[in-house]
Amino acid sequence: xxxxxxxxxxKAKVGSSQPSETSFKRKRGVFQKDLQHMMYGFGDxxxxxxxxxxxxxxxxxxxxxxxxxxxxxxGTKRGxxxxxxxxxxxxxxxxxxxxxxxxxxxxxxxKQARKAFEVDEEKLATLE
Amino acid sequence: MKQSKDPFEAALEEQEESPPDSPVGxxxxxxxxxxxxxxxxxxxxxILVDDDDDDYDDLGPTIxxxxxxxxxxxxxxxSTSVNASVAAAVTNKNKEYDDxxxxxNVDVELSxxxxxxxxxxxxxxxxxxxxxxxxxxxxxESFRRSALQKxxxxxxxxxITGSQKISLPMTIVVCGIAKMFVGELVEKARMVMTERKExxxxxxxxxxxxxxxxxxxxxxxxxxxxxxxx
Numbered sequence: 001x002x003x004x005x006x007x008x009x010x011k012a013k014v015g016s017s018q019p020s021e022t023s024f025k026r027k028r029g030v031f032q033k034d035l036q037h038m039m040y041g042f043g044d045x046x047x048x049x050x051x052x053x054x055x056x057x058x059x060x061x062x063x064x065x066x067x068x069x070x071x072x073x074x075g076t077k078r079g080x081x082x083x084x085x086x087x088x089x090x091x092x093x094x095x096x097x098x099x100x101x102x103x104x105x106x107x108x109x110x111k112q113a114r115k116a117f118e119v120d121e122e123k124l125a126t127l128e
Numbered sequence: 129m130k131q132s133k134d135p136f137e138a139a140l141e142e143q144e145e146s147p148p149d150s151p152v153g154x155x156x157x158x159x160x161x162x163x164x165x166x167x168x169x170x171x172x173x174x175i176l177v178d179d180d181d182d183d184y185d186d187l188g189p190t191i192x193x194x195x196x197x198x199x200x201x202x203x204x205x206x207s208t209s210v211n212a213s214v215a216a217a218v219t220n221k222n223k224e225y226d227d228x229x230x231x232x233n234v235d236v237e238l239s240x241x242x243x244x245x246x247x248x249x250x251x252x253x254x255x256x257x258x259x260x261x262x263x264x265x266x267x268x269e270s271f272r273r274s275a276l277q278k279x280x281x282x283x284x285x286x287x288i289t290g291s292q293k294i295s296l297p298m299t300i301v302v303c304g305i306a307k308m309f310v311g312e313l314v315e316k317a318r319m320v321m322t323e324r325k326e327x328x329x330x331x332x333x334x335x336x337x338x339x340x341x342x343x344x345x346x347x348x349x350x351x352x353x354x355x356x357x358x
């Protein structure tokens with residue numbers, strides 16, 4: 001079976017706070033807290049079982065890993081890795097694609113708004 | 129409070145659609161730790177449903193596709209709903225954004241609800257949200273506000289790609305994709321549970337079955353190389 005043996009992943013690392021930039025160790029429970037709230041929001045119990053959360057985290061990390069690897073494959077063809085590669089990978093999945101474009105456009109708007117806000121503050125400062 | 133209105137009007141005039149209801153990027157650019165605390169403590173404060181719904185009783189039942197949330201299932205709000213990281217935006221210095229956007233769109237009433245730049249859709253959302261029970265409201269709030277931490281995601285992406293240049297939009301996009309994937313998993317796991325006529329918290333076997341089905345549907349990227357030596 002090609003099912004990943006979730007429970008026996010050997011990439012556990014205990015409680016180190018070093019940012020693992022080039023090391024390949026992965027802390028367990030990186031997303032635990034956020035995932036608990038998220039799973040509740042999506043329909044699970046108010047207190048999801050810890051083993052369920054761990055399993056979901058493993059699956060998500062594997063998903064992101066595969067996604068990033070594929071994006072890298074695409075990205076190297078055109079130079080470097082960019083957001084476009086991720087968007088290309090989810091092009092078939094309409095809800096995700098729409099959501100991502102929405103997030104990106106919102107981020108742009110906020111950047112602009114913040115810039116305008118700072119300009120305004122400068123103006124006020126110079127006036128006073 | 130509404131001091132810096134003009135620059136926002138100027139900035140927002142450029143936008144074709146109505147301004148975002150919830151400045152999602154704010155929270156994602158700032159730390160998301162306030163979310164956790166606020167999930168527990170603020171409760172309905174930032175959702176702000178109750179007070180302002182009086183204005184919208186007229187809209188009443190304009191629901192064409194009633195996604196009547198049953199007690200334990202959540203409405204599927206995939207593409208049109210805005211990410212839930214709203215709370216921090218209010219409590220951070222960016223409160224002005226919310227206020228200004230509220231002023232811009234008085235109809236919207238609150239900048240917390242999903243906007244697809246469509247007043248009818250917004251009206252529908254208001255109508256639906258006003259009918260939520262407390263339980264549903266808290267679940268919806270968790271749905272909107274929860275998010276994966278950008279810093280953790282960035283670290284993960286750096287370790288995967290080996291490259292340091294992970295841009296902020298990329299992190300945001302991957303966080304959004306991952307969140308939706310979690311949603312698919314959990315919803316499918318719930319479906320599996322109803323098929324098996326089980327109840328209670330979701331167990332790992334349900335998740336595994338859901339994951340297997342997602343793989344069959346092709347929603348999970350397949351590895352071109354077998355994963356050995358785990």
